[in-house]
Amino acid sequence: MKNRILVLTTLLGTLSSPLLFAEVAVIVHPSNNNALDAATIAKIYLGREKSFADGQSVVPMSMVETAPSSASFNEVVLKKSASQLKAYWSKLVFTGKGTPPKELATEEEMLKLVASNPSLIGFVDASKVDASVKVAFKF
């Protein structure tokens, strides 16, 4: 019985621990020279900032909810759980005030899109970053 409790608590701890999140990189097009911090990135992803500092319009892209980088990004940068984020967007979507970032299924797709469009901003597992994109922020 004790062992079962131990296994269960370890499992729960493992599943919910933010310490196990892989490092995540926020990526932009290589030509993008804007300095980005977590607060600015959060504004972009919450629909409160529509342009980079240099005036270039910005379109945020997310990973699907089940991607580990998505959970990490929501918690560290947006400081919201997936449910809180969904409730936040529900208020905007159903009042016509905004639409959430498009969700991509794979990090390869994210890299490809960001590399081809200076307006896009995305995030991927930092180990997946290649030379086709620029890392604007890492955590």
Add this chain to the structure above:
Amino acid sequence: MKLKYNPRQRWLVGSVLLSTLYLPSAVAEVKLNGFASIRGTSVSSDGGLPPYPGYEEGELSFKSESLFAIQASADLSEGLSATVQLFGEGVNDFEVDARWAYFSYQLNDSHRVSAGRFANPIFHQSEYEKVGYAHNYTRLPKAVYIGFDFSTVEGIALDSQFNIGDYNLQTKALFGSWSGESFSAVTNNFVDFGLDNIMSANATFAGDWWQLFGGIFAAKVDGAIIDSTTVFPLAAGGIALASANGATAAQVNEFRQRLSWDEKDAFYWFSGFAVDHSNWLVDFEYVSYEVADSTDALNNSWFLALGRRFDNVVVTVHTEDYSQDKDFGFLNGVSHPILLATGRGIHTAFGQREFDGMGLTVRYDFHPSAAFKADYFKGTDTRSTVGDYQMFSFGIDLVF
């Protein structure tokens, strides 16, 4: 809510529907979203009257607070979009209605203009009042969100957003109109009613963990029917008695003008704050509204909520109060004692209904798109048909 569609409104809904649903996919990207609530509710009093309509005493009803909506939004490119929301709720036998039908144009990063049929931002959370998943209550506190029939209006609106340092300011200005039926607590019936020249403005100023908000809306009342079916019949006996006791025709006409709602100005305003810090949540909203210089009493209502988030569970307790301030100032100049007494009596009848209560709500986000909620509410209503009552409900709110 019962909406009446005139030809202009039919054209509007039809054109937005066509834009969103029938455009070839090569021209527009159409997004489908929706929300639903499936809720069982039981109430101990069969007041059965708004703001808690459709309940039977002691019975568990899955109809009175269940609803669904599907929203289609077509991005027509270059900042133009068309949105239609089809909505049905159990209290109206799930009769589907085009609740929203509007075009939007994003002018620039800060401003978006919309035209068509959309939510009336009466109070702070009115625009998403029906989207249960968006808030932590089973139902937004009824003392403030009492279920106005004019929750959807036709008009034009400007939504704006500004970043001011670390803070964010959102504003909305709207011009529109509404016609339909509205509930009268005096007669417990729905009567034809309208609001013309609705002008509304509101603002929300927010930091990372707090919000301050306020707004106002003013409108001209189209109340000829409520006058003829509710206000004047209540006065008929008093007027007849006054006329038999020397009241002149001029005095009676002046008196009727004082009582009436038609062409009078309605004013609504709200203010409040919200906090979400270290998993503690506080919501407060105070609202005040009246049809000025009429038999309508000034309504002053508020709610205060304290919540605590435990991972994917939110526990919220709240208290709410709906009261009316009677003021006989609208009868100034009415000199005939019987007319004066009649006017005071009608005003007292309009202002007699008050209620308050306390509630406990638990929200459990058991699924990425669904929340289970259970709540208990204990309230008191001054209407003798309602009195003290308790409510219990549980259900699921979904978004997709």
